[in-house]
Amino acid sequence: xxxxxxxxxxxxxxxxxxxxxxxxxxxxxxxxxxxxxxxxxxxxxxxxxxxxxxxxxxxxxxxxxxxxxxxxxxxxxxxxxxxxxxxxxxxxxxxxxxxxxxxxxxxxxxxxxxxxxxxxxxxxxxxxxxxxxxxxxxxxxxxxxxxxxxxxxxxxxxxxxxxxxxxxxxxxxxxxxxxxxxxxxxxxxxxxxxxxxxxxxxxxxxxxxxxxxxxxxxxxxxxxxxxxxxxxxxxxxxxxxxxxxxxxxxxxxxxxxxxxxxxxxxxxxxxxxxxxxxxxxxxxxxxxxxxxxxxxxxxxxxxxxxxxxxxxxxxxxxxxxxxxxxxxxxxxxxxx
Amino acid sequence: xxxxxxxxxxxxxxxxxxxxxxxxxxxxxxxxxxxxxxxxxxxxxxxxxxxxxxxxxxxxxxxxxxxxxxxxxxxxxxxxxxxxxxxxxxxxxxxxxxxxxxxxxxxxxxxxxxxxxxxxxxxxxxxxxxxxxxxxxxxxxxxxxxxxxxxxxxxxxxxxxxxxxxxxxxxxxxxxxxxxxxxxxxxxxxxxxxxxxxxxxxxxxxxxxxxxxxxxxxxxxxxxxxxxxxxxxxxxxxxxxxxxxxxxxxxxxxxxxxxxxxxxxxxxxxxxxxxxxxxxxxxxxxxxxxxxxxxxxxxxxxxxxxxxxxxxxxxxxxxxxxxxxxxxxxxxxxxxxxxxxxxxxxxxxxxxxxxxxxxxxxxxxxxxxxxxxxxxxxxxxxxxxxxxxxxxxxxxxxxxxxxxxxxxxxxxxxxxxxxxxxxxxxxxxxxxxxxxxxxxxxxxxxxxxxxxxxxxxxxxxxxxxxxxxxxxxxxxxxxxxxxxxxxxxxxxxxxxxxxxxxxxxxxxxxxxxxxxxxxxxxxxxxxxxxxxxxxxxxxxxxxxxxxxxxxxxxxxxxxxxxxxxxxx
Numbered sequence: 001x002x003x004x005x006x007x008x009x010x011x012x013x014x015x016x017x018x019x020x021x022x023x024x025x026x027x028x029x030x031x032x033x034x035x036x037x038x039x040x041x042x043x044x045x046x047x048x049x050x051x052x053x054x055x056x057x058x059x060x061x062x063x064x065x066x067x068x069x070x071x072x073x074x075x076x077x078x079x080x081x082x083x084x085x086x087x088x089x090x091x092x093x094x095x096x097x098x099x100x101x102x103x104x105x106x107x108x109x110x111x112x113x114x115x116x117x118x119x120x121x122x123x124x125x126x127x128x129x130x131x132x133x134x135x136x137x138x139x140x141x142x143x144x145x146x147x148x149x150x151x152x153x154x155x156x157x158x159x160x161x162x163x164x165x166x167x168x169x170x171x172x173x174x175x176x177x178x179x180x181x182x183x184x185x186x187x188x189x190x191x192x193x194x195x196x197x198x199x200x201x202x203x204x205x206x207x208x209x210x211x212x213x214x215x216x217x218x219x220x221x222x223x224x225x226x227x228x229x230x231x232x233x234x235x236x237x238x239x240x241x242x243x244x245x246x247x248x249x250x251x252x253x254x255x256x257x258x259x260x261x262x263x264x265x266x267x268x269x270x271x272x273x274x275x276x277x278x279x280x281x282x283x284x285x286x287x288x289x290x291x292x293x294x295x296x297x298x299x300x301x302x303x304x305x306x307x308x309x310x311x312x313x314x315x316x317x318x319x320x321x322x323x324x325x326x327x328x329x330x331x332x333x334x335x336x
Numbered sequence: 337x338x339x340x341x342x343x344x345x346x347x348x349x350x351x352x353x354x355x356x357x358x359x360x361x362x363x364x365x366x367x368x369x370x371x372x373x374x375x376x377x378x379x380x381x382x383x384x385x386x387x388x389x390x391x392x393x394x395x396x397x398x399x400x401x402x403x404x405x406x407x408x409x410x411x412x413x414x415x416x417x418x419x420x421x422x423x424x425x426x427x428x429x430x431x432x433x434x435x436x437x438x439x440x441x442x443x444x445x446x447x448x449x450x451x452x453x454x455x456x457x458x459x460x461x462x463x464x465x466x467x468x469x470x471x472x473x474x475x476x477x478x479x480x481x482x483x484x485x486x487x488x489x490x491x492x493x494x495x496x497x498x499x500x501x502x503x504x505x506x507x508x509x510x511x512x513x514x515x516x517x518x519x520x521x522x523x524x525x526x527x528x529x530x531x532x533x534x535x536x537x538x539x540x541x542x543x544x545x546x547x548x549x550x551x552x553x554x555x556x557x558x559x560x561x562x563x564x565x566x567x568x569x570x571x572x573x574x575x576x577x578x579x580x581x582x583x584x585x586x587x588x589x590x591x592x593x594x595x596x597x598x599x600x601x602x603x604x605x606x607x608x609x610x611x612x613x614x615x616x617x618x619x620x621x622x623x624x625x626x627x628x629x630x631x632x633x634x635x636x637x638x639x640x641x642x643x644x645x646x647x648x649x650x651x652x653x654x655x656x657x658x659x660x661x662x663x664x665x666x667x668x669x670x671x672x673x674x675x676x677x678x679x680x681x682x683x684x685x686x687x688x689x690x691x692x693x694x695x696x697x698x699x700x701x702x703x704x705x706x707x708x709x710x711x712x713x714x715x716x717x718x719x720x721x722x723x724x725x726x727x728x729x730x731x732x733x734x735x736x737x738x739x740x741x742x743x744x745x746x747x748x749x750x751x752x753x754x755x756x757x758x759x760x761x762x763x764x765x766x767x768x769x770x771x772x773x774x775x776x777x778x779x780x781x782x783x784x785x786x787x788x789x790x791x792x793x794x795x796x797x798x799x800x801x802x803x804x805x806x807x808x809x810x811x812x813x814x815x816x817x818x819x820x821x822x823x824x825x826x827x828x829x830x831x832x833x834x835x836x837x838x839x840x841x842x843x844x845x846x847x848x849x850x851x852x853x854x855x856x857x858x859x860x861x862x863x864x865x866x867x868x869x870x871x872x873x874x875x876x877x878x879x880x881x882x883x884x885x886x887x888x889x890x891x892x893x894x895x896x897x898x899x900x901x902x903x904x
Contacts, residue, residue, distance in 0.1 A: 033773030038384040040794045044821035046469045053465025100376035101545040102523035175585050182582050284574040286547040294546050
């Protein structure tokens with residue numbers, strides 16, 4: 001097991017490097033330009049100078065090497081310095097600078113992370129908490145009205161895109177009823193009960209939209225996995241031994257059914273960090289998803305590249321975690 | 337009776353004036369603004385974007401700026417230097433500014449002429465990539481005369497010397513703060529770029545790039561009674577529609593910037609009753625540009641769309657005129673812009689002194705005249721209604737623009753009108769970041785102009801069109817040798833035009849400048865090289881409880897934010 005993990009970790013390094021290189025090339029070949037959203041009143045020669053001052057005058061391999069150096073050496077040293085509080089750990093030299101803000105990309109990512117974790121993370125947790133019981137009960141009472149209703153709701157959650165449900169909720173709850181604010185206040189500091197209520201109110205709509213979507217997916221998985229196990233021989237044996245239905249379903253079936261579901265949940269965790277681009281934009285929750293999309297629009301290459309590679313690392317890491325979890329949960333699976 | 341009425345009116349106006357009730361700084365409390373494009377930086381010298389210019393104008397101020405009528409008013413300077421008052425040298429080679437007395441930065445230190453000179457040094461640094469370099473065009477040097485006086489020297493006679501340090505494009509920055517941020521070191525100064533120290537009514541307390549900015553009243557602001565608001569939040573991001581809603585329907589926000597929305601959408605929002613849209617017109621004109629060179633893909637890359645290959649169809653002025661006459665500009669405005677647009681017949685629609693009145697006949701759509709012109713030019717209707725010339729060439733034009741709902745509506749309408757006169761248009765739309773991106777490797781940039789006609793909007797900053805009109809001189813066209821950079825998009829070249837423009841650059845008298853600029857405008861428009869469509873205004877919205885807003889398209893919309901106040 002240990003050998004396997006080590007092997008996978010070592011293999012992950014060239015994988016991530018390769019991903020970074022491909023993303024860099026894609027950005028390089030994409031036709032956008034960081035000067036494109038500047039007004040036409042800026043003359044071409046000034047544009048050219050601005051482009052040069054962004055470092056775009058250098059050859060692509062030089063820029064990739066510089067980015068790689070900053071990403072793997074300079075930025076981690078700054079992170080380490082930030083965590084330990086020892087300023088001298090931070091290496092001198094240029095950091096990865098965003099074209100839009102001319103400030104270090106890492107600082108902006110750190111600033112945006114909490115919003116995304118709060119809203120998207122919470123909706124993921126809610127999604128799991130809601131979907132597991134619904135999935136279990138739907139499978140246990142297959143084709144009952146509860147199962148039908150659950151199937152209907154998860155189909156709705158699956159098929160309605162968030163760019164539809166988001167504005168719909170806004171129209172109903174903000175404009176008609178006036179319960180929740182349209183604009184998410186990212187500066188709100190929760191230090192009193194009333195602020196906490198305000199935070200709940202402004203989070204309600206985006207969290208609901210995302211929860212519906214997450215729950216829909218996990219419910220279907222949970223239900224399918226339960227149904228697979230319900231007809232297994234060991235279930236009949238358990239019942240024959242005279243165990244109560246509660247013990248049969250919640251102890252025997254649920255535990256076995258959770259194995260694939262847990263890995264699915266683990267694989268979904270990186271999406272918390274990538275944020276929900278559309279939902280964040282609609283509700284102005286200025287998190288990582290919104291950061292990524294504005295950076296793409298503005299052709300802010302260092303920002304897009306850094307964010308995408310961070311996401312790639314998370315995805316590679318959680319794939320590994322899911323595989324290991326699988327082996328831990330299911331003793332029948334051995335990788336060695 | 338009438339005098340009594342007016343007295344009563346005056347009394348009522350006085351009673352309604354909120355200044356009387358709260359003549360103290362910060363009495364109006366908190367102001368919430370929403371910009372659906374979020375500002376990325378507070379330093380306008382490092383970003384040419386409008387959103388950054390507007391946001392930074394809350395903090396940073398110029399020596400002089402344009403008011404809502406486009407008139408130059410002294411801001412940090414005592415007065416506007418002119419030739420008459422001796423501020424501008426008689427030979428037009430220099431301008432001398434004098435700062436107001438007792439000016440201080442928000443950190444309490446005095447504003448001196450050294451700061452002004454430093455601002456020029458900062459922007460003119462060869463490695464800085466300053467976005468506002470155009471304002472410093474032709475500046476030879478900036479000399480400090482004394483504590484409060486500075487002289488800008490030009491390399492050539494400059495009849496309009498109001499480029500450097502004028503308007504929100506070119507505000508004064510503090511030397512002490514930016515001293516170590518010159519040239520290539522500019523991006524290292526994150527704190528200075530995010531929280532510049534200024535002279536404006538507010539100072540930054542928290543800046544989150546592309547998200548939100550918080551301000552508080554500047555304790556050292558020069559007018560002790562201003563600003564009326566104590567704190568300001570500028571929230572960015574989202575879309576124009578929900579920004580408009582937040583002001584006019586839910587009342588969460590007090591001010592929303594640049595609502596580029598369909599006219600009926602804005603009208604519906606205004607029925608929400610919490611706020612109202614306001615609009616103002618500047619110099620932004622949506623136009624069709626005619627390619628005077630051949631964009632045919634059969635030509636070699638170094639000839640295609642260059643002056644080496646004249647356009648086989650559009651070189652004929654009669655065809656160009658027919659295309660313009662077939663357009664119903666009133667209908668375009670009604671469908672695309674509503675109150676935020678006016679039909680345009682001129683490339684320079686504003687300010688009034690530069691706006692020609694010679695072209696107003698473009699307002700009436702004249703399909704018969706258009707057909708007659710095409711007949712005259714030898715294009716006769718073919719079997720399918722599309723015209724064919726003697727050589728058998730069909731009158732088919734490629735018509736490109738950027739991807740944008742209004743522009744695609746315009747394309748469809750114009751395609752229809754052109755079809756009625758026997759011209760077929762192949763429509764294309766290109767993502768804005770590519771179209772305006774200027775990447776010489778891309779075939780789809782508006783500069784490369786690999787199409788017969790293209791549509792977009794352009795304007796000029798400030799109130800003087802000299803540089804704007806100068807763009808269409810010979811030799812300034814994008815071509816392979818210039819990496820396809822250049823502003824003469826039409827590849828227009830007329831020595832008479834160039835000579836007239838040269839005369840403009842030598843003329844200081846404003847009436848004369850107006851006459852010459854109008855003539856230049858007429859040459860372009862009457863040759864149907866540029867076909868103006870719509871004079872586009874800017875629409876903002878403010879809450880009914882927000883007073884003092886005077887929408888200004890010549891400078892920053894937030895130019896008088898110090899005077900904004902709450903109406904009870």
